[in-house]
Amino acid sequence: MLLELLAEKGRLLADGATGTNYFDRGLTSGDAPELWNVQSAERVAQLHQEFIEAGADIILTNSFGANARRLRLHDAHDRVIELNRRAAEIAREVADRAGRRVVVAGSIGPTGDLFAPLGELTFAQAVEAFAEQAEGLKAGGADVFWIETMSAPDEIRAAAEGVAAAGLPYVFTASFDTAGRTMMGLAPAELPNLAAALTPAPAAIGGNCGVGAPDLLLAILEITTADPNAVVIAKGNCGIPQVTGDHVHYTGTPELMADYTRLALDAGARIVGGCCGTTPRHLAAMRAAMESHVPRARPDVDEIVRRLGPILLKQAAGRPDGDRPRRGRRRA
Numbered sequence: 172m173l174l175e176l177l178a179e180k181g182r183l184l185a186d187g188a189t190g191t192n193y194f195d196r197g198l199t200s201g202d203a204p205e206l207w208n209v210q211s212a213e214r215v216a217q218l219h220q221e222f223i224e225a226g227a228d229i230i231l232t233n234s235f236g237a238n239a240r241r242l243r244l245h246d247a248h249d250r251v252i253e254l255n256r257r258a259a260e261i262a263r264e265v266a267d268r269a270g271r272r273v274v275v276a277g278s279i280g281p282t283g284d285l286f287a288p289l290g291e292l293t294f295a296q297a298v299e300a301f302a303e304q305a306e307g308l309k310a311g312g313a314d315v316f317w318i319e320t321m322s323a324p325d326e327i328r329a330a331a332e333g334v335a336a337a338g339l340p341y342v343f344t345a346s347f348d349t350a351g352r353t354m355m356g357l358a359p360a361e362l363p364n365l366a367a368a369l370t371p372a373p374a375a376i377g378g379n380c381g382v383g384a385p386d387l388l389l390a391i392l393e394i395t396t397a398d399p400n401a402v403v404i405a406k407g408n409c410g411i412p413q414v415t416g417d418h419v420h421y422t423g424t425p426e427l428m429a430d431y432t433r434l435a436l437d438a439g440a441r442i443v444g445g446c447c448g449t450t451p452r453h454l455a456a457m458r459a460a461m462e463s464h465v466p467r468a469r470p471d472v473d474e475i476v477r478r479l480g481p482i483l484l485k486q487a488a489g490r491p492d493g494d495r496p497r498r499g500r501r502r503a
Contacts, residue, residue: 172314173274173340174374176228177402182436184461185229185276185406185444186222187454191419193218203245205237208257215258219265221451223273226458229444230266231278231317234258234308238300240282240292252307259311276317276342277308279330286325294329301333309337316341319406320380322353324365331369342375344404347390348382350484359390363398377404380446382483383411384423384431385475388438389482392469395439405440407431409448411483421448425456430478432460437467 177183193204196214207215215233222230237255239248247254259277266273282300284292305316316334318341321327327343334341345353345362352358357365362376378390387407394403410423423431428445435443443461445453476482 172272173229173276173342174402176272176274177441180228181441182461183228183274183442184226184454184458185404185442186219186227186231187445187449187451188409188447189218189231189233189235189278191421191448192450194419203236203242203247204233205235205242205254205258206245206247208233208254208261212257212261215261216265218451219262222454223265223269225451225454226461227273227444227454229274229276229442230262231276231319232258232262232308232311232313233278234304235278235280235319236283237307238279238282238304240284240300241280251303252310255304255307256311259308259313263312275312275314277305277311277313277315277339279304279308279316279318279334280320281322281326286323294325297326297329298333301330302336305334305337305339309339313339315339315374318343320344320346322346322357323355324357324361327365328369331373335371340371340374342373342377342404344377344379344406346380347378347386348380348484351386351389359393360397362394363401366401375402375404375442377406377440377442379404379406379444380408383408383480384427385479385482386484388431388434388470388475388479389472391435391438391440399439402442403440404442404444405435405438406442406444406446407435408446409450409453411480412447419448423448423453425453427479428453429456429460432457433464433467434470434475434478436461436464437470439469 242248262275318330384407391405409421
């Protein structure tokens with residue numbers, strides 16, 4: 172359904188943030204959002220509904236951290252199928268009431284563990300965890316698996332292998348938040364070759380989360396330069412996070428996210444959405460920008476900075492192998 176809708180419309184709008192919107196609706200720090208699928212299903216459904224009303228063509232299920240490795244932190248590792256199935260059911264029910272075609276994308280985030288030899292996670296264990304999650308999402312009615320916020324090539328490969336048995340198409344996105352690369356050293360330009368080596372191949376690739384929208388757009392430019400024919404996803408954060416006490420506020424305005432949408436399309440993205448901090452109000456502005464957009468020349472770095480603000484992280488060709496941060500961050 173994803174590629175059919177993309178062929179019909181030419182470009183698609185994905186939804187906004189999950190975690191940061193849930194925090195505004197009562198989720199507390201340290202709680203697992205995925206448990207809301209059974210504890211507060213009405214709030215999960217309401218956010219999906221608001222994103223659809225704002226114009227989303229794609230909504231992501233509330234299942235980012237619903238793999239056994241992450242759920243073990245909440246003593247819920249034996250509820251993987253239940254929580255993923257319910258996440259997809261909630262999204263499916265809302266999407267089916269939309270009066271138009273809306274893609275339900277089963278969100279699959281990283282395990283939060285490092286692969287051997289840096290950590291204890293084996294490739295086989297990761298494949299098993301992702302396969303279990305995919306089984307639940309398919310049972311609940313997901314149209315596509317949305318593998319996101321990835322850092323390690325091996326974890327992308329494991330996720331792709333894990334979801335393959337379920338027989339649905341999949342996409343993957345990486346988070347380029349460390350000098351223009353992922354925390355594990357993967358560069359945006361490497362994504363097309365990585366995707367080409369996977370069987371089956373992903374329906375789309377791209378970037379999400381990371382830091383600010385300008386940095387995300389640099390990654391999109393690199394991906395589309397490496398493979399101009401790729402179906403590319405841009406799902407950038409809504410401005411810059413500012414922490415006040417235990418509250419995180421993102422600085423992006425609806426006007427900024429609208430301009431980010433225009434730039435992402437001109438950079439070659441065909442699926443654009445928002446990540447951390449992106450509310451339905453921001454998404455409505457992005458929908459309007461997408462609908463009215465007249466294609467312009469491919470932007471360069473200077474234009475991105477002029478329109479959206481500075482690049483936050485110094486871009487570098489690499490980082491010492493011994494300087495790897497621990498993994499486990501959550502898309503908000």
